[in-house]
Amino acid sequence: MTTTPAVDPLDVARIRKDFPILDRQVHGRRLVYLDSANTSQKPRSVIEAVQTYYERSNANVHRGTYLIAEEATAALEGARAKVARFIGARSEREVVFTKNATEALNLVAKAWGRAHLRPGDPVVLTELEHHANIVPWHQLVEEIGIELRWIPVGADGRLDLTDLDRLLDGARVVSFAAMSNVLGTLTPVERLVAAAHDAGAIAVVDASQYVPHVATDVGAWGADFVAFTGHKMCGPTGIGVLWGTEAILDATPPFLTGGEMILNVTKEGFTPNELPWKFEAGTPPIAEAVGLGAAVDYLEGLGMEAVRAHEVSLTAYALRTLTERFGDDLVIHGPSEPSERGGVLSFAYRDVHPHDLTQVFDQHGVCVRAGHHCAKPLMRELGVAATARASLYVYNDESDVDALSDAIAAAAEFFST
Amino acid sequence: MTTTPAVDPLDVARIRKDFPILDRQVHGRRLVYLDSANTSQKPRSVIEAVQTYYERSNANVHRGTYLIAEEATAALEGARAKVARFIGARSEREVVFTKNATEALNLVAKAWGRAHLRPGDPVVLTELEHHANIVPWHQLVEEIGIELRWIPVGADGRLDLTDLDRLLDGARVVSFAAMSNVLGTLTPVERLVAAAHDAGAIAVVDASQYVPHVATDVGAWGADFVAFTGHKMCGPTGIGVLWGTEAILDATPPFLTGGEMILNVTKEGFTPNELPWKFEAGTPPIAEAVGLGAAVDYLEGLGMEAVRAHEVSLTAYALRTLTERFGDDLVIHGPSEPSERGGVLSFAYRDVHPHDLTQVFDQHGVCVRAGHHCAKPLMRELGVAATARASLYVYNDESDVDALSDAIAAAAEFFST
């Protein structure tokens, strides 16, 4: 159990003003957005950065000798530098822009994996992975005949590491989420990375739910690859990030290919470009990178320590008040200790189906997602087909949790008759 | 030689007002943007559609039971319907959103190609292809051992089809650009598609330079796959389109995999989703699709017949005035007949290197790209390392061509001493 360092609390009232969508009314109620694990809302500064880019500097990058093309290139590469700094990368060469985290994880499995994995090679995942960190590996099972192994989820939604040594024996890859998108579980990243390396495997971290919420230092993790996605961290859709050490990126062949990622092309073959462009085929998501850079600025302005402290305390408030109000009628999955989890609350209310719950919530302006959250194997382990999931971010406060609480009560009443 | 039907000419002065960037001054001059083959500028309606999406309806799609998630889903799928209609697709199921044309062409080569191509299978390209339609096939040469064949570029920058029958003999794939991004050449799409089918090959059309400029009817083409990209047709970066017949998309295994593209996932395997989502892994480019939908609206508002007529007449003006002014000092590559080409003018001025030319242009506010335009094999056939390329779009008029002409004269003077 770690204690969070004392930082100035977030001024949520002020933050809410930065997010235009939060002014919106739905069904005559204020919008209570509790689905940030799905996608986050965007502050005005991000929306405006995208807009200003299109209005002032839009041009293709790395190509033109004219002024706006230089500006566009500087904007793209400047965003890369911001992202690199934000996650503690050693250089921009380690930061590859993809379209989303899913492409980043596909790149790892298919470009690195196809080049380095052989039939029977063990790849270790965990039972709490998102489909993005499962299905690409399934494809390699079919294609190469790798062997998948699964670190189980134990009680309280934490990884059960009892059998870790046996599971990792002979492993070539250990790929796992830093934070579960269903349970909020924080996994022991450094321990798993070290164990992977001890076993001779590379370590791949799906940090899609982590980077937006917790200060991240990829160097301290010591992993080989880290994937995350822009739209969950106040950034635009259409952009994700694959971070990798230069050594492993150099050892990874190109994935998607075409313009931008080449040094030379003849009728006979091609020579790939330097890092990171070797992995960026075609026109990159330029405006999206600019927006992501602005999102990084925004989060850095808040301070990631403060973001984390806010979410821990709001999660604690939610766990406490919801349990007080609904007792055993409400089952909240995942670690019960707020410091061991993110602000992701998957729950079930008696036998009301999550879809029916969230349908009632909608009438109260409360946005909560119901479903398998792209983690069907985990659902199966939990013994449920779906959960309702409320997830918190910088713009949420206790009033949002209270609105959720009231919405649950309303649904309980609606379906009780 | 086709004659263009009479349509009302574009009102360029009014159109220019729709593009905020065109108000910009660079180096104290008005911005003369002549690089639309690289990326187009964006009308206000597109920029605002993206902005409004983020400010009003931002949510992840296909997932939430709440109102803004339904709006986001409707916005994404509504954009798909617009794109489908715009290119004459039979249904939205035929329209796959990718991150750019490059991903679309990679999907064809790698998902369809890996499943269907065998060692020695001939794949026929043309010498005027963009790297995006070359390098993925090079990867299959290495991986599978397919054989690449090239339809040559002849005099005047047109495809030389003399040997077509021999080249297509036994071919499995014929993949070619509908319009060259370097020479502007319009290729005989229907003829090549028919020849491909006669030979038993599938036909893949890279329409990246075509869809933005000429009314497109994929049904009339009869091709199997058509790829294009959003940012060249007034849309945002970060989105491209792969159109395919349902038959061929059904026969294509998934490419990138993860969330959204599955029906079911277990620890043992996965079942892919229906078309088109089977090919859309992870959070899609939602805001980008919304922007692309607005771009389609914008272009339909202008009328694609009028767009084409405008570009033909402006290209004719450029060819005539530049040749009159510079005579043999200026070599303009590609077809000399405006109706056989798009508004893409690659040229050389004496022995001044294109980079040096365009550097001088920049001082005059004239944005022209110098380089190999991601078509190095074509450069080699043309016997040049690079060209300067001016490309026209709906917001250009004769004054822009005149500005280019003056900039060429200034560069000539600068480097003549």
Place this chain on the structure above:
Amino acid sequence: MPGLEDLYREIILDHYRNPRNRGELPSPPAVRVEGFNPLCGDEIVLYLDIEDDRVKDIRVGGQGCSISQSSASMMSTAVKGRTIDEVRALSRAFKAMMSIHEQSLDGGEEGDGEEAVEGPPPDVKLGDLEALRGVVKFPVRIKCATLSWNTLLQGLDERTGEG
């Protein structure tokens, strides 16, 4: 603005709470077919006992929300005893009802990804199934309501070798 009562009609909640034809049939001889709602994890398993081109018996398994479960339950009572041609006509009528949905954000009509729906057969009576009409006001839930029907059609196709 549609309210909850448009969605959750009493008869729907009744079928949800007291699902008809719940269970399994020995397979073979019964056709067993599974359907998934990819977006929310609803799963349905149908057991079809088809004899002389007629749905002699049907059982429904799986789990899901009130809409998918009650729709499956209603579907099972509606098709039991019917000929396959009648079932297909009913399915077309039901899907036609489901595809009349709201204008999307941008004024275009939203597709729900189902195959193109032929016009509703004029003389088919939907009966209780009419209660599900309110679902069209909640586009995301349409897939819940059509899941059991799509699964049924898949089962029929597999049986006749069309799938």
Place this chain on the structure above:
Amino acid sequence: MPGLEDLYREIILDHYRNPRNRGELPSPPAVRVEGFNPLCGDEIVLYLDIEDDRVKDIRVGGQGCSISQSSASMMSTAVKGRTIDEVRALSRAFKAMMSIHEQSLDGGEEGDGEEAVEGPPPDVKLGDLEALRGVVKFPVRIKCATLSWNTLLQGLDERTGEG
């Protein structure tokens, strides 16, 4: 706002029009090495005759813009006859000069994708190469100016088996 005269100094245009050490050397014994500017298609071919850790002779082939060609020409005169250590020091000094470039759009410093540059060796005289200092005001052209130097370093590395 930088003007063209910052970029195209007279001495640069002179090297462009009258390139020094243009041509080829028989290879082997000379090391032949190719460089590409991926962004514009400039190509350079260097022939290095290295003896006793000294660049005894050098020839330059390829094609490109005035900046890449004149930079290659200047580079060839600057390194000819020097020891490899001197050449590396010169290259570091040149690249250090090239990496001091403009603030980018967003206030951050723009990386040009070159490897991290160590501080300039204090006692290296750049001589004529100084004329290329203006290139840093035109970020896209930096790769033109550094192409020949990067190709040279690659040749040295290949020779010593470091590449």
